[in-house]
Amino acid sequence: VVFAEPIAHVDMDAFFVEVERLRRPELIGVPVVVAGLGKRGVVSCASYEARRSGVDSGMPTGRARRLCPDARFLAPDHEAFSSASDRVFAVLRSFTPKVEPVSVDEAFLDIGGLRLRYPSASVVGETIRAALREHTGLPASVGLAASKFIAKMASREAKPDGLLLVPAGAEVEFLRPLPVRALWGVGESTCARLEELGVKSIGDITAVPQATLKRRLGVALGAHVWELAHARDERRVETDSERRSLSVENTYEQDISGKEALETELLRHADRLASRLRRSAESARTVSVKVRYADFTTVTRSETLAAPIETSHEIFEVALRLLERAGVGDRPVRLLGIGAGALEDAAAPRQLGLDQTPWEDLDAAVERVRSRYGRKAVGRARLLASAKLQDESSQEMTEAPEDLG
DNA sequence: TCTGGGGTCCTAGGACCC
């Protein structure tokens, strides 16, 4: 006996809102919106009550306030979400080790191995939902199918707090009436181009030759969309995929401008990025800088180095060059970011240059102090002096900062 | 209404090498 639908997609319902409701029961049953509360904030998660007023993820908070003035607006508490996420994944892994995280609140499970313990895939799905409810207190929806992408579409149809199994063989029929926008990988832009071909539903795609789609959408996307519309999806559940990049960025409440302010913010970002690299024991061979101007145009500059780097000092040096190359000048900037790519294991043997500096030792020491006394226990004098620029922190340093340069 | 932060993957052109 083998399940004909061995892939489960588990998706938590209004995750951030439900986590808040666990500790604040007065939020149950009323519209709740978790969102950036600043001038330039957007919605991270809206409760189903708020969604009825048209509020949804990604929407500017200002607009959400107008649509649903009675909602409770809460700033995201990332630590709470992250520990709730850990509890969710612990429950999922108690069923099978074959868990592929998609995001903090979503995962694919290969439940094929559970066929001897459960009578059907649906029973597995309902058992997972009940276990999540019991051990985390949170509602989840589950989609079951023969392939990942159908399972994903099924969980969406099942929401909220539901389960849907799409029987093997019935996939095309299930997909046919759904709008193309519902396809995983078809966003606003692709949707518009498909509409130009007269394609509105997923069923419509099957009437278009694959060659036409490839010409219109590009080879990879055209082929992909055509395959998905025919319910062909061979992707397996991948349990151990490695991260490819790391980045830190910030949108400012007020645009910043001028060399001094930009460089100080760049230094702050380099510091955070190096800290995260160190904690994951990785080094980076490419560094990129991202700048978004007041008119929302965005430019990136990147540089690939001969050897990987990892300290805040080295990252800052490269980032400064890239900022120069971006040619910002005096233009007002609304977002500044730094990214690290081409990641390598920091333990990998590396060539020692003649100008090898003690920066690594310094960063390591800083990290040790921080893990013991908190993130703000040590920092650069330059960042302390300009702490008012930081829009995410209102706390003062409690320890005297060391001057790191 | 005015657009977050963290990621992934694809495309297209150019450099460079054989």
Added chain:
DNA sequence: TCTGGGGTCCTAGGACCC
């Protein structure tokens, strides 16, 4: 004198997802 084909790597931008 004019000009190959293929492969890999890098860069910049864009679409998409949660």
